Amino acid sequence: MFKLFRVVILLFILFVVGAGTVLTKWRSTSWKRPQQVAVYPLNADGRPQTQQYIAGLTTESFAPVTAFFEREAKHYQLPIGDPVYLKLGPQIQQLPPEQPAEGRLAIMLYSLQLRWWAWKNDAMQGYRPDIRLFVLYHDPALSPRLPHSLGLEKGQIGVVHAFADREMTGSNQVVMVHELxxxxxxxxxxxxxxxxxxxxxxxxxxxxxxxPQIHAEIMGGRIPMSPDQARTPESLKLVLVGEVTAREIGWRR
Ligand SMILES: [Zn+2]
Structure with missing residues (x-):
């Protein structure tokens, strides 16, 4: 009897989580209203230089991201002109759980851990984001290469690794939009x-x-220069949303 009860409860939880995911998916790709995005900066290496860079960030620093979405929405004749609304959130002190290298189960568990971590650390007041981007800033002098960034559809969370360097602001934003x-x-x-x-x-x-191509497709990530060479776009001005990506996010039927 008790076992049956547990099974029923578990099925109920699975149903609620599943229905929630389907609803989120429908809401986020129907584009009847802007997607609310929050960006939370984190100091990945604890360096004072990195902290100084973070201290200089404002919501305005991410204006090229919203401008990119407005430009592309216009191109795809979206009924709303401002598909994305972005706000800078408070800095988060606790770093997210470490990403596993591979293994389906490990990644599934990681995704749950990450959602739990995000829920616990979200200290944003008076703003309910649909999408949360956690941007981990690294001092380029210390980490010339960054760990992989990721964006999860379930839970709508992105973990972005970026450089704490003004020169890299544009390419950081390309990665942010990719994960978004x-x-x-x-x-x-x-x-x-x-x-x-x-x-x-x-x-x-x-x-x-x-x-050579002039622009990068956002999910292709880089600008093809020849069949075996591609370069990193230094800003969102050199990036656009391709037809297939547009269909995947509900911009094209
Ligand atoms: Zn990707």
Missing amino acids: LHTLGATDKYGPGGLPSYPDGYADPERQPRY
């Missing part, structure tokens, strides 16, 4: 070695001659 779009259901469009996949990962697959 993952939380809305967009998939990666690059292959081995980080080369954008043709045609979906190209901003202008019809371009003649095909190389």
